[in-house]
Amino acid sequence: MRSRLLFLRKNLGNVLESRRYASKNKDHCDAHMNELPIPCGDFETFYADRQSFYNKILVGGALWFAFSLVMMVYTGSIYLNFFPPAQPGPPSDMITDADDKC
Known part of the structure; x- marks a missing residue:
């Protein structure tokens, strides 16, 4: 298994290295400003x-x-609590505490 991994690493390394240095060809021309598109028409x-x-689009959104x-x-699917409730809650003497004895 190790020999196969080393074989793949060596061969892939050679392929990738040859591609890396392929741009050093003398026929290759680097890009320059003359290749940029020239705007035409009234801006x-x-x-x-x-x-x-x-x-x-902004107004529509x-x-x-x-x-x-x-x-x-x-429709009532959301309530935003704009105002306080119309009826206040019951006085505190009317509320019984829960019996937590278990």
């Missing part, structure tokens, strides 16, 4: 269009959140 109109789209929050409160 202001592109920016205004993108901002308009993002603002519509805010409206959906408000709608879902109102529906959760309306």
Whole structure:
């Protein structure tokens, strides 16, 4: 088993090392600034269009959140405790302590 592991390590090491140094080829040309895309068109109109789209998404998300929050409160699936309870609890002399004798 150990001999197989050493064999795989040696062969994989050779393959990976040959790939590592393959970029030292003289035919390879490094990237430079002339290969970058050149923007064309008016930047202001592109920016205004993108901002308009993002603002519509923001307003839609805010409206959906408000709608879902109102529906959760309306249907009673969530109670947010905005106000104190309408009826206070019973006076303390009406409450009996639990008998913990076991």
